[in-house]
Amino acid sequence: MQMTDFPPALILLAGALLIPAAKGRLRWILAFALPVLALADAWQVITVGAESHVPFLGMTLNPVHVHPATPVFATVFAIMVLGGVLYAFNQKREHELPAACVYAGGALGVLFSGDLVSMFIFWEVMTLGSTVLIWSGKRDDSQGAGLRYFGMHAAGGVMLLMGIIIVVSQRVQAGDPDPLAFRHFESMITLWSTLGWDSAGMWLILLGMLVNAGAPPFSSWIPDSYPQGSPSGTVILSAFTTKTAVFTLMTAFAGVEVVIYFGLYMAIYGVVYGILENDIRRLLSYSLVNQVGFMLVGIGIGTHLSIDGAAGHAFAHIIYKALLFMATGSVLWATGRSKMNQLGGLYRTMPITMWCLIIGGLSISGFPLTSGFTSKSMVVQAITDEAARMAALGQSHTYLIITWILFEAATAGVFIDACVKLTWFVFFQKDSGLRPPEVPWNMRAAMIGFAAICVFLGIFPGPLYAILPYQGEAAEYAKVVYSVDHVMLMLGMLLFAGLSFFVLLPLLKRTETITLDIDWIWRRFIPKFWHDVATPLLESLDRAQKTVLEWLPSRATEEGALPVQVRRRLPGTWAVSVPVLVIVLMLLTYLVVYFWLLPRGGA
């Protein structure tokens, strides 16, 4: 392995080993230097277009490969680690930094995986890192949430692995020269023609990736687990898992229609649950689902512009979502509270946090002059372009129009949720009497830096457009991004949404509530069902069985007349009689199989 094809993921993973060993200042030097090194290495690999080949189990893995979407994701991941480290600088949590390194290293590894096996390995590394990160949050329910998170992702990982094995063995049988390659599944594009056994592998891979993206019915792991991280842990958590899933979906399933519907569901789901939510960090988790939904819509449309839009939106989203989590994390850090009904009036003492939250909120709503506008409007444009193209061809494009309407409605909804509502209830509304001081310098610096990126990319989107998968397409779009109708439509919609918030304010006042979600089924309903319905049922069956197997025969013998205590119980693992009986039965089984299953008529 030469220096040109060194996997950037290994730099961060090495950090996970080095950082615990380092003490004091060296620890932080390492923490800042490693993401910078990883970024430098990533760009070095990207410019050279390096490949690397590692033999494994008689196959050749390719852990260094540049996909079209790799540059933009790798860049933002590295920036994200830097920002997260800066934000966490004053916090003393032993396991958080190494876990974050493992997590981000895994994510970076997925971006550069040229084959399905290395992709899967890094995918699992990511799961391990993030689980530890949730645990190290040490909040009330961190342990349980981490466990549920791990279970969910382990199940998703099993689906992914099974899908990969099926796909690889199908490719080997079809004589594919590179059966392991991680590439676009062309044959999946139309939904209904591919529902069959031969596409089971691809469906499993799609499902495994959708679990990580937070698609229904798996959306609830995001609001369940992310709010359980520490203030800095959640900032890191918000960035990688879902966006890595977006990256892999973009690489393997671009243009697959069914992804649009998953995306739309998520976009609506995030808004609805967000409006009902009281906890500030859970609210942001719901809006995260909503935003990933937008990206999935872009991926499902599958034109160059929509892919660019989804990738660009992922970049912008990671930055402003981290900014929002930093701001809410600062509120939590300063006050120890995260419920909206317990907060309010903080504008007096935390102005910097407030302004950063507002900038993040405007970005997530796609307000002009913020990064959300320059990236999300690209997806909107792609939807209308595609609808126009299909209309010109005389094809049915109703679903695209519906997509467009729902998409814009969700955009307005997220403005109410993550911008107006959050700012209003945390910093204004009633005076909660809290006078917390502003957070330490490093947390402020991280927030201001990320806010600056949001505004910069809103005014000069050029540098972002230049690293998107299809730069040419994006460069064309750059000319029309600030056209009058774009800006007017957006402003009108957002103003109307903002107005409606204050009109409906009495209805939106938050109280101590818990919102029911699909996860109620497996967290409450199934255990309850098992305990209250299934167990009694099984027990009653057991009684019937005992009657048939023990009571009846015992009546038939003399022993039956003896009192219950004297009768011998069924022997447990210690008796020899049962195993011997089983031996005889096995012998019988073999003989039956040998003599009866034999094909007649000889060899």
Add this chain to the structure above:
Amino acid sequence: MELVHKNLPALIVVLPLCMGLITSIIGRRGLGWWLAMGTTSAVLAMSVQLLVNVLESGTQTVTYVMGSWPVPFGIGYVVDPLNAAVLLIVSMIATVVTLYARKSIASEIDPRRLHFFYALWLFCMTGLLGITITGDAFNLYVLLEISSLSTYTLVALGRNRNRRALTAAINYLVLGSIGANFYLLGIAYLYQVTGSLNIADIHHILTTQVFPTWSTDAPMYRTTVFVGFALMAVGLSLKLALFPLHGWLPNAYTYAPSSVSALLASTATKVGAYAFIRVLFTLVGVNFAFKLLHTDTVLMISAGAAILMGSWLAFRQTNIKKLLAYSSIGQIGYITLGFALGNVNGLTASVIHLFNHALTKGGMFMALGIVAYRTGHTRLQDLQGLGRKLPFTMAAFTAGGLGLIGVPLTAGFVSKWYLVSACFEQGRYEMAAIVLVGSLIALLYTWKVVEAIYFGKRPEDAPAIKEAPITMLVPTLLLAGASIYFGIDASTSSRIATAAAKFLLGVGP
């Protein structure tokens, strides 16, 4: 040196046998351990040499005739890639565990009888190595009994810590003897038909003289041969502890002394699996056993049930040693499933899992032995919070647990990869699903233990304990490290396993 080299296949069995006798006579005052250690190391060196010889020889076999009596009249030892690999597993694990056993066993049995322990230990090795290397079906039975008899005694030695070891041993003795006798009876039936006891010779006679006529002219032979196979299959399934004939295993492993559990779990059932593979593929032949007799159907159902039931029962245990024992039943299911599939990938999975599981489970039993050494128990509540007290030991245990689940970059992943690909190759999707469900259950039971280790709180009034003595820790870490190493760099282990699989199926190197 030339003499040693030439008689390597015989020496590998004779040396531990003679040393066992010597140890029982002169092995007092700690000398026993030195004799055992020296012998196992020498055997390890010999088995490495044998493996190299086999892989380098053109025919991939090394044949040795006892006392110059030509086969099939005398006893022949045949070494091919498969049993060379198994020899290596047995001798390697035995060496590492012997190193570990010194401190461990001294705390578990009467010091005045230590030399008998080491003598039995060497006899057990003699049996295991002999089963593996012999090319003679009857000789295999004799060696099976040597290893079994010494194993029963070794299990019973756990009585000082828990009297139940005696019951477990007698239980094992009864069932093990039935198994061995079924096998012997099977051999007798085949002898009646073929007049030979040499494995290769029996196969030759069966394929050339009995099979062509079995359906029409010789109905008598047909019944005899079928019943013989059925007896052998049941007998070997018992030795292998294949579900539902696993009854003896959990208690025997749980109540045996720590080092005996480690040795048995990683070698005894593996040798049983080897003997089964040998009978199916070399003695009977895959065409006859699978395509005509559908042995594979029975085996696959057993294996599937073993994976699900073994893992599930493991999940329900609170004694962690018993948990590992039940998990072994599940792992035996994976091994059996591999060879029941009957293709190259499946056999490779079997052979590589013999190796990987020996490392993984051996390391875990040894780590648990350290817990028993320090706390006196192996219940779940005794492991609470030990992550801080015994960091290295518990790290080794966790690494093993990850291997049982089959997490990537552990040896367990490599086995499962081959196994699942083999299932798909044969179109056995339901078996692949069972393998994956088994992994999920393994996740549950490993998690249960790991949670106690790292998140549990050690009771305030518990006595202070420190990390294990170095002679116990190093072998444990060695096996745990190896189980990770062979997950990252599987080239050597998969090359040997593939060679063995291809040799068995006769599809060339």
